[in-house]
Amino acid sequence: MTDFKKAIEVAEKELKSLYDSPRDIRLEAAVLNEKNNTVEVSFSYILEREDDLEAQSTNNNSVLALTQLLKFNRIYKTFLLDESTLKFKGFKSYKEP
16 A cells, blocks of 8 residues: 655655755645556645846836746646655656646
């Protein structure tokens, strides 16, 4: 029987090791893929963009406010774990089932 709680913990640890300070991590799904013998754990999270837009907006409060909104990007990824060992196998873009 698959230990989903442990699988989620392993996947979240991998997520945090791959990206510098992901924020607002949300569990989106955790499913057993019997065809591939994997546990698929999907997260969404926010990464801060390294954009040049803020430096380009000079004395225009509306443009500055817009650049602050665009500064963050919500990412969706599915982490693949081996069903029996829960070892990390990789990740892919998350798609709604």
